[in-house]
Amino acid sequence: MLRDARNRLGLSLREVETKTEVSNAYLSQLEGAKIKQPSPQILHKLCELYRVSYPMALEFAGYPVPNPSRTSAHARFATRLGRTTPDEEEALLEYLQFLRSRKR
Numbered sequence: 001m002l003r004d005a006r007n008r009l010g011l012s013l014r015e016v017e018t019k020t021e022v023s024n025a026y027l028s029q030l031e032g033a034k035i036k037q038p039s040p041q042i043l044h045k046l047c048e049l050y051r052v053s054y055p056m057a058l059e060f061a062g063y064p065v066p067n068p069s070r071t072s073a074h075a076r077f078a079t080r081l082g083r084t085t086p087d088e089e090e091a092l093l094e095y096l097q098f099l100r101s102r103k104r
Contacts, residue, residue, distance in 0.1 A: 001056075001060055002057070006050060009050060036062070
């Protein structure tokens with residue numbers, strides 16, 4: 001999720017390191033799933049920079065979250081898409097309906 005969010009913003013690991021003061025080596029390990037449970041403070045810094053949900057990131061990292069999101073799959077999808085315009089959302093919904101109609 002974090003790699004997708006970073007790539008969506010077009011940021012390199014070095015740029016993220018400069019903006020968050022989290023080493024690019026650590027970021028690389030985090031994105032490569034070598035670090036299973038990063039500190040909440042680091043997740044918070046990254047979520048602010050990447051403009052993604054902090055509670056969702058905590059949930060992904062395995063931390064207990066009060067009232068975890070029932071729409072985790074939806075939130076993951078929205079995070080991967082980034083910001084969309086109403087026209088883009090409408091086009092995506094139409095295309096999804098088309099794909100689902102082909103499966104019937």
